[in-house]
Amino acid sequence: MTLGFTDSRFCGDFSCVFSLDFDHAAMLTHSANFGGTHVVMDIEQFLLSGSPLPAADVVIGGPPCQGFSLLNKDRSGDPRRALWEPFLEVVFRSGASVFVMENVAELLRSPEMAEINSRAEQNGFLLHAAVLNAADYGAPQVRKRTVSIGAKADLFPFGIPLPDPTHSGRWRTVREAIGDLPEPVGTGIRDEPPPLDLHFGRNPTAMSLERYRAVPPGGNRFDLQNNAPHLLPECWRKKTSGGTDLFGRLWWDRPSVTIRTEFFKPEKGRYLHPEDHRPITHREAA
Template sequence: MKAIDFFCGGGGMTCGLRQAGINVVAGVDFDPDAKATYEYNNQGSVFVRADINTLERDYFEKNLNVQPNDDELILVGCSPCQYYSIIRSSKEKSKASKDLLLQFQEFIEYYNPGYVLVENVPGIITNKDTILPQFLKFLEDHGYGAPNSRTCKYAVINMKNYGIPQSRRRFSLIATRLDREVHLPEHVANEKTVRQAIGDRRIYRRIEAGHRDDNLVRCHSAIQMSAINLERIQHTSHDGGCRLEWKDDLRLQLNCYKGKDKSFCDVYGRVAWDKPSPTITTKFLSYSNGRFGHPEDDRGLSVREGATLQSFPWEYEFKTNRLEVAAKLIGNAVPPEYARRLGQVILGVNNA
């Protein structure tokens, strides 16, 4: 089996498919920050820095000997999803990403692969402007089956059900034009917790906010905190505490949250040890951008802790000196463990 990973970012999907035993021929992304990390960790998989809107459809045929109508070819499309996200963001700014799935569709039409994989935010189903119905109709018209038929399955899934120590709801689709039944990966019996993932203090040792790890592989580095945010986290109880604990302290309380005790309660909160973590976003280094405070230390999560909660292997190295860039590559990634399980489904291997 071979795959092309569109919108590959730093390589989460590529990593997992390779772990399953699938040859990822290439990853495609327009982000220059992704190239070094992708290539270093996925040697043998070519990084193609390109805008999918202008990339020639026959590029992979001409340059990488990828042939159309190959039953063993998988095309993967995990397009940027800001437009459909429930996270507050400028829809005007993210509008360019709205129709990327339709650009990916053109490569499906040209190569007619045996399999198609898509991962996105749940909002791609519910958003009133979604192009998902158009994409599903395309798949049906091109022999991949009607939605949720024997050969085309999709659902909104939660990564915590697949051995990943994180609550992360995503849209996931697998389709084939071959005469076989496909399905999404099977659930695991028990959820993996934050403690199981990053609780070993011999590895994820105590550090302070602003600590920079000189070991680039380990990258147990945390960003600096302002003096007032340091006070806030010091007044937030260990193991899952939240900002409501200091809401009546006029000095610590933020004006924007006054009278909003039932809204945005995860912001300025600590992660709980014995649950899966909240969704690891591109802002997970920042205590003020979600429930990203460490369960015990007075700091936000480190780069390596976020990567581990996303199920990246320990040896996966983020080739940048900027912590915010590493966080972007981690937060935008498909968790490799889920990708591995998708690969096993295609290969007909029981999930482990």
């Protein structure tokens, strides 16, 4: 989200004054790209430490989504469901007039959403929240997320409405996004300028290559089962329904599915290249 607020092509021309995350590598990357003071620390520990927060006009963030995700079978008791509270505390302490919070689609219908709205109103904010699909705004990816925009009622009497879709009639496709890329080279970050520095592959095993070849364009694990049953993992053999994206190929003429962290593992989702016998690269995923 920081890119969207600092790049003039989007919201544009904001400056990052402070960033916080407990992931050291993430903070190094964020600092290198956006500058500003950065702190590597758990947000709750930071707030308890009494460390000062710089004044800010806008606070943006995405509290951990795992506590709400349908992929988390123990989500109802996940303590990460409550991490919206320290996020809002940062908003209030910074004196921000606006905040933007992003999370998985399931947040919108959760009990926590009502609590977030109530806490925001108690502190003078009007909240607009809805599930938005990134494909409706020009991203070549179907990615549905709850986006919440809170705005100080004394400055924005009607709040700040969510943006209207710009591409709902014509989604961008995988081919438009990555169809012009050359073949990936090597298995590590390349010594050349972005974006091709991240266009590298892996060294698949012979069995993995056989599995990739057994999946036709647009196919998935069921094609693997039909075309090469001897290569099918036993756990998939017992799962006779669902999981239609597992070991699937992306389609050239559609947006991609939601790209998650482990996109380089096709057993996790529809992450095989539309026609090459390999998972997508880091550059292609980006």
